[in-house]
Amino acid sequence: MRIVVLAGGIGGARFLRGLKRAVPDADITVIGNTGDDIHLFGLKVCPDLDTVMYTLGGGIDEEQGWGRSDETFHLKEELAAYGVGPDWFGLGDRDFATHIVRTQMLGAGFPLSAVTEALCDRWQPGVRLIPMTDDRVETHVAVELDGERKAIHFQEYWVRLRASVPAQAVVPVGAEQAKPAPGVLEAIGEADVIVFPPSNPVVSVGTILAVPGIREAIADAGVPVVGLSPIVGDAPVRGMADKVLAAVGVESTAAAVAEHYGSGLLDGWLVDTVDAASVERVEAAGIRCRAVPLMMSDVDATARMAGEALALAEEVRTA
Amino acid sequence: MRIVVLAGGIGGARFLRGLKRAVPDADITVIGNTGDDIHLFGLKVCPDLDTVMYTLGGGIDEEQGWGRSDETFHLKEELAAYGVGPDWFGLGDRDFATHIVRTQMLGAGFPLSAVTEALCDRWQPGVRLIPMTDDRVETHVAVELDGERKAIHFQEYWVRLRASVPAQAVVPVGAEQAKPAPGVLEAIGEADVIVFPPSNPVVSVGTILAVPGIREAIADAGVPVVGLSPIVGDAPVRGMADKVLAAVGVESTAAAVAEHYGSGLLDGWLVDTVDAASVERVEAAGIRCRAVPLMMSDVDATARMAGEALALAEEVRTA
Incomplete structure (x- = not known):
């Protein structure tokens, strides 16, 4: 089947x-x-x-449902110490390897x-x-923040704001x-x-x-x-x-x-x-x-x- | 002074x-x-x-003289699990942050x-x-490996080979x-x-x-x-x-x-x-x-x- x-x-x-x-x-x-x-x-x-x-x-963090099991966050700590953000996205040391390999291959x-x-x-x-x-599509969410309407990346809406403000529109930019x-x-x-x-x-x-x-x-x-x-x-x-x-x-x-x-x-x-x-x-x-x-x-x-x-x-x- | x-x-x-x-x-x-x-x-x-x-x-690994103190090597382990090398250069999780920030700023x-x-x-x-x-200079070392003369990156000579073969020449490529x-x-x-x-x-x-x-x-x-x-x-x-x-x-x-x-x-x-x-x-x-x-x-x-x-x-x- x-x-x-x-x-x-x-x-x-x-x-x-x-x-x-x-x-x-x-x-x-x-x-x-x-x-x-x-x-x-x-x-x-x-x-x-x-x-x-x-x-x-078999590599998932079972409890949270995303990210790697047996994970540490030293790299992220150091990025924060450099003042380099964003700090709201939970990238662990093991997880980083996947993104490094991916980025290198895309490059x-x-x-x-x-x-x-x-x-x-x-x-x-x-x-x-x-x-x-294989093309770039990026879901943006239109929200009103501080009295201003703006479009933010879906991850910013979902992870940073925890969907705490109403989504006025959801646009998969680049999809068309x-x-x-x-x-x-x-x-x-x-x-x-x-x-x-x-x-x-x-x-x-x-x-x-x-x-x-x-x-x-x-x-x-x-x-x-x-x-x-x-x-x-x-x-x-x-x-x-x-x-x-x-x-x-x-x-x-x-x-x-x-x-x-x-x-x-x-x-x-x-x-x-x-x-x-x-x-x-x-x-x-x-x-x-x-x-x-x-x-x-x-x-x-x-x-x-x-x-x-x-x-x-x-x-x-x-x- | x-x-x-x-x-x-x-x-x-x-x-x-x-x-x-x-x-x-x-x-x-x-x-x-x-x-x-x-x-x-x-x-x-x-x-x-x-x-x-x-x-x-104040961030050095005092004993080895290079790399970060209180270091872990999870990212490197994962790169090896992906089969992505080289595996002979000791990049720790904390150290990676420096290279990521640097690479992003250079980019x-x-x-x-x-x-x-x-x-x-x-x-x-x-x-x-x-x-x-600010220009790219890369020290290469001429060596004889497996009967063949080749120029390898200094780090490969120094870290991977531990300078175990004679250096026939040292050339700072790009210096001129x-x-x-x-x-x-x-x-x-x-x-x-x-x-x-x-x-x-x-x-x-x-x-x-x-x-x-x-x-x-x-x-x-x-x-x-x-x-x-x-x-x-x-x-x-x-x-x-x-x-x-x-x-x-x-x-x-x-x-x-x-x-x-x-x-x-x-x-x-x-x-x-x-x-x-x-x-x-x-x-x-x-x-x-x-x-x-x-x-x-x-x-x-x-x-x-x-x-x-x-x-x-x-x-x-x-x-």
């Missing part, structure tokens, strides 16, 4: 770990969000790609997709991880001019099923879909496209997805997110059992919907969720 | 610490060797400048001299540290086209005394003197130029200076090094008491010479050496 998953960071990475356990022999291609990439200290940092790579490769002329493949040579994530694009990375459209074209994990529908999955060609390829793939709600009981399972949903005019409910994707894209949608009442509304929008437990409390629970998603895809296929 | 010191790495840095203790009120300008600079992992590393800065700023267009000044803002070394040049960094010639022109610390006469002091204009400015400064022998009892006090002396046809003795600098440049020379017999030979070469203890066993002993150097300079001045 060939599965394509559109993944953001922590939610996507944890889902993928469950998916691998559910179908160990599946051929999984992950299209990773790069809209939250950021240049820090002259280095190219790709938080979502790294979270997927570290999580599936040598390799595209990000080739660099990601080289980094994965070490981590052996057990999936094929492809960035959505971006081309899908080599292998992205091919993987979608050859997939047996396409999955939207419980990742952020705006700044993770939404950014991937903003790269011209990807949304169309998924809609036209002729295979089941199923998703899992990142919203459980009207609140995001993790993080602050509601803040950026508001910016695109979508209410923070499992049903509203399904409608946001729409039946033109999505064939099936899983909501949590606490949101069973919304099944009807989702199905009324033309999307097959089931209510199952959606808390990724451990890998086994996550594997069951992945299994439910694949079962729903099978239902769609044979309907 | 305005003192100009031409410094390499460990020997120069330790001498400077003694000099500061000997004359706390002196205005000291250090012209630092950059011939051993190297690009590693896309970062600009300046080992000699950093050794001076860390030593005088932003600042010359190395301005970058060094900015780094010293943090370390407050108590001297003005200027790189010999280099210009002294801003402030270098001015400091020499305004100096009351110029000191060659017990640094390597070929790859440290020699490289500085290879930048057109610096040797001439020192020779023409009209102030005492005094040096301290890095060779004690026919062997280098530290390191492998004899290996590169052989490459320039100079025997590894205190007297031969003085003759190598020559009376056109050097007015006074200190040899260790064990080399007292060579005083006569040095003086026959037209260089005033004294035999005093030259082991930098601690800061007090080093301060006494610095005091002797300044006393010799005074002798030269009033002769």
Whole structure:
């Protein structure tokens, strides 16, 4: 079975770990969000790609869900001692190595997709991880700060401000001019099923879909496209997805997110059992919907969720 | 009193610490060797400048004489795990911060001299540290390896090979086209005394003197130029200076090094008491010479050496 998953960071990475356990022999291609990439200290940092790579490769800090296990922060301390910022982005000593290798390879002329493949040579994530694009896309968030409207980098909004001010707009700068990375459209074209994990529908999955060609390829793939709600009981399972949903005019409910994707894209949608009442509304929008437990409390629970998603895809296929 | 010191790495840095203790009120300008600079992992590393800065700023690893105190090597471990080399150069997590800040500032267009000044803002070394040049100079060593003659970077010769093969030639590549960094010639022109610390006469002091204009400015400064022998009892006090002396046809003795600098440049020379017999030979070469203890066993002993150097300079001045 060939599965394509559109993944953001922590939610996507944890889902993928469950998916691998559910179908160990599946051929999984992950299209990773790069809209939250950021240049820090002259280095190219790709938080979502790294979270997927570290999580599936056994190098993740399990507790926080991002960054490296057994990590130290001496380099960061020294940068602060030099007065060189920003100081709000938590780069550890081990993590820095990834960004140094990546930056050096990019500087040598390799595209990000080739660099990601080289980094994965070490981590052996057990999936094929492809960035959505080799072109630069940078998600900006329009906010009002000190009475002034300005656009800031998504990481500044998410990590520094902890989404504490309303997002007025979310713009994947550069997306319109971006081309899908080599292998992205091919993987979608050859997939047996396409999955939207419980990742952020705006700044993770939404950014991937903003790269011209990807949304169309998924809609036209002729295979089941199923998703899992990142919203459980009207609140995001993790993080602050509601803040950026508001910016695109979508209410923070499992049903509203399904409608946001729409039946033109999505064939099936899983909501949590606490949101069973919304099944009807989702199905009324033309999307097959089931209510199952959606808390990724451990890998086994996550594997069951992945299994439910694949079962729903099978239902769609044979309907 | 305005003192100009031409410094390499460990020997120069330790001498400077003694000099500061000997004359706390002196205005000291250090012209630092950059011939051993190297690009590693896309970062600009300046080992000699950093050794001076860390030593005088209280951040040095006292035991090894280079690198940072309280250091960890997690980033380096990770680079090795990625299979990215070289693995023979000991960059620690704290040390990396210096190279990242430097590389970022150079990338932003600042010359190395301005970058060094900015780094010293943090370390407050108590001297003005200027790189010999803002231009790229890279010391290469010609060696025979596996039956083939090749030129390798000085660091590869010194650190990776531990000077285990004969150096056939030492070439400061780029020196001929280099210009002294801003402030270098001015400091020499305004100096009351110029000191060659017990640094390597070929790859440290020699490289500085290879930048057109610096040797001439020192020779023409009209102030005492005094040096301290890095060779004690026919062997280098530290390191492998004899290996590169052989490459320039100079025997590894205190007297031969003085003759190598020559009376056109050097007015006074200190040899260790064990080399007292060579005083006569040095003086026959037209260089005033004294035999005093030259082991930098601690800061007090080093301060006494610095005091002797300044006393010799005074002798030269009033002769």
